[in-house]
Amino acid sequence: MKHYLIISLASLLFFISCNNSNTKKSKENFKWAVTVTAPFNYPIEIHKGYLGNDKKMIAAFMNTGLTEDGWNYDGDVLSGGKEMPTFLSLTWISYAEKKFWKIETAIDEATQNKIQKLFNEGYINKSRNREPSHITYKKITVGVAPGGTVIVWLTGQNKRTEIANFQAMESFVSVNEFYRNPDEDTQQEFYDYFYNAYISKETQEYIKKNGVPVNLWKEFRTKYNYRFNIHFYKADKESFERESEYVNGEKEIIRIEDLNNYQNKALPSYCRFWFCQYNAEAEFDDEEVLNAFKKISKNHPDKNIEIEAKVAFMYKTTTFTVKCEGDEIPLEKTVVRMWKN
Incomplete structure (x- = not known):
């Protein structure tokens, strides 16, 4: 009986050790950077925001200037984390629409489980003339588009997968709060000046004829x-x-x-x-x-x-x-x- 007890305790300790090892490995793999991207020809600029949980802010969205390289590009790395984000907050200006948008939303448990599963499983990456390798995602990428469309992807080498989509609400940020406003522009002068500075003539003509295609990115x-x-x-x-x-x-x-x-x-x-x-x-x-x-x-x-x-x-x-x-x-x-x- 004593021998049986010793063997059982040894098995239990081995199981706990393996479980802790797997948990540690999972946490080590769950390391990410955060980026923001916007459609080409429809530039945006971040005001503020973060990814966090119910205890703290994990990763801040920093204003790095104009973002307009297109949804297929990741944008600049802003910050990152190692914990599961459960809340998304982001405020930005859409220069083509001459308005601010804001999203504040929980990331539900189903989405959290999907994120964890994708990070843990990773995927096979195969570049031409190279042996296939098993890798995982590196970034949480937030895409914003006219109409307040918000998409969240996991991004890795040669791979990007959508994990969630949200609808932002129109917001207001004073020009004086957004930047130093050296010329003391009014809100409308601020919108008009940067619309002409940042929106291409071709896109301006398109908007004049068709309006901003606010439903396009949903479609x-x-x-x-x-x-x-x-x-x-x-x-x-x-x-x-x-x-x-x-x-x-x-x-x-x-x-x-x-x-x-x-x-x-x-x-x-x-x-x-x-x-x-x-x-x-x-x-x-x-x-x-x-x-x-x-x-x-x-x-x-x-x-x-x-x-x-x-x-x-x-x-x-x-x-x-x-x-x-x-x-x-x-x-x-x-x-x-x-x-x-």
Whole structure:
């Protein structure tokens, strides 16, 4: 009986030791930096904010100046932490809209569990001509867009995954509180001056004609069942995984065995293809591809959709067309670059 007790106690101590080791490993892996990003042509600037929990502020959102590189870019690293954030607070100015937005929201338990699971599991990263490696996410990226759209992603090398979306509320911050205001501008003079300074003439013309597209980034989150169907002018094939970025801000490397499968995903914003003889890059016009899919899916509800890619003679270019049951819409604004391996 005494021997049995000793063995049981030893087993219990071993279990506790292993459990503590796993917990420690989990905490070590859960280390993150925080960044903020905004759509290209619709610049923002942070006023203040933080990620925190019910006990303290974990990571502050610092004003590093203009943010406008696009949702597919992470933005500057502002700060970071090692604990699970349970609360998001952020106030920023949207220069195209001439207004401030504010989000103050709890990060619910389901989202916390998703964050922890994704950080713990990580993912396989495989760069061309390199052995695949198992890595994990490094950043919590907050994307803000006109209309008060707020998206939160986990970001790592060649990978970004949406974990939550929120709706901010319109807010007000006095120009004198936001910056030193050396010229003693009124609130409207402040808005007008930086609108003209930061918003491109092309975007100003677009806004004058169509207004700020406040619902666009919500629509970008819609997912469709589609695949690329690549046609070569002579025998060839994709020789490596495809690098893909999406209009909803996500990105990934698609495994070669999945390239020809229909998948339920957000629409493509950028793709890099590796063929046997050439490489190709395609930058899609986000609104063009969205409008094409909206029209096709309305005419052919619940049907799989293809993006046909035709590689031209001697690999001079590649053209892209959205197709479904004989209905075709060319993506004429796609920017294509090709070069020999």
